[in-house]
Amino acid sequence: MSYKNMTLVKPDSAVHIISNIRYSIDEPDIELNITKEQFLVAVNQELAVSPYVPAKHNGLRNPYTGKIVTSVADYEEYIREYTFHRLCEEGTVAAYNARITAELRRANARHEEAQSRTRLKYRLLAVFLCMALVSSFIYIGISSKPAETKDNDSYNAGYSAGLSDAQSGDGSTNGALSDTTVVYITRSGSKYHTKDCSYLRGSSIPISLSEAKSEGYGPCSRCHPPR
Numbered sequence: 001m002s003y004k005n006m007t008l009v010k011p012d013s014a015v016h017i018i019s020n021i022r023y024s025i026d027e028p029d030i031e032l033n034i035t036k037e038q039f040l041v042a043v044n045q046e047l048a049v050s051p052y053v054p055a056k057h058n059g060l061r062n063p064y065t066g067k068i069v070t071s072v073a074d075y076e077e078y079i080r081e082y083t084f085h086r087l088c089e090e091g092t093v094a095a096y097n098a099r100i101t102a103e104l105r106r107a108n109a110r111h112e113e114a115q116s117r118t119r120l121k122y123r124l125l126a127v128f129l130c131m132a133l134v135s136s137f138i139y140i141g142i143s144s145k146p147a148e149t150k151d152n153d154s155y156n157a158g159y160s161a162g163l164s165d166a167q168s169g170d171g172s173t174n175g176a177l178s179d180t181t182v183v184y185i186t187r188s189g190s191k192y193h194t195k196d197c198s199y200l201r202g203s204s205i206p207i208s209l210s211e212a213k214s215e216g217y218g219p220c221s222r223c224h225p226p227r
Helices: 036-049 072-167 171-180 209-214
Strands: 182-185 205-208
Touching: 036 072, 182 209, 205 209
Parallel strands: none
Antiparallel strands: 182 205
């Protein structure tokens, strides 16, 4: 019920009379801070807007108390009741609006916090996926190196074995190979090499295989010259 619409009524036309009413609300935790000064100022404002007119107001019924207005005191009592209920109604509406505003702010804060957690979760997931992808590339690169090394070792071992098999045989063959095969030595080294060995960059001295062996030179472990 809006107390702003409560007006003095004729006794014979009053359908519902409110007597000894006191303003109450459903939420007991809402407190209305209306001072006496505020109340008196509001009463005076109402009296200034609607002053007492005996011919107009006498004989009407106060809907708050049920009394018949017969004097200015009765009319002022009605104005005080009306003003009290109006201030309570306005204060309650303001309190409810403030409560709703606070609830909306808290709800927005919770929503923003949830959104922040969701964004953080997706960022962490993206970082994890990137790290997993980089790790997989690193693993693939590392795992491919031993296989390549193993293939090179197998090739070198096969090459050495084949060369040894080609050079092995009876004594006459080895002797002929040692007399006719040319190998290369360096000025300061103790190994003999093939023509394309990388150790021959500083110096390259041709010599027969038999002479290299007789002078104490050994085969190079890198280029695998004839033995």
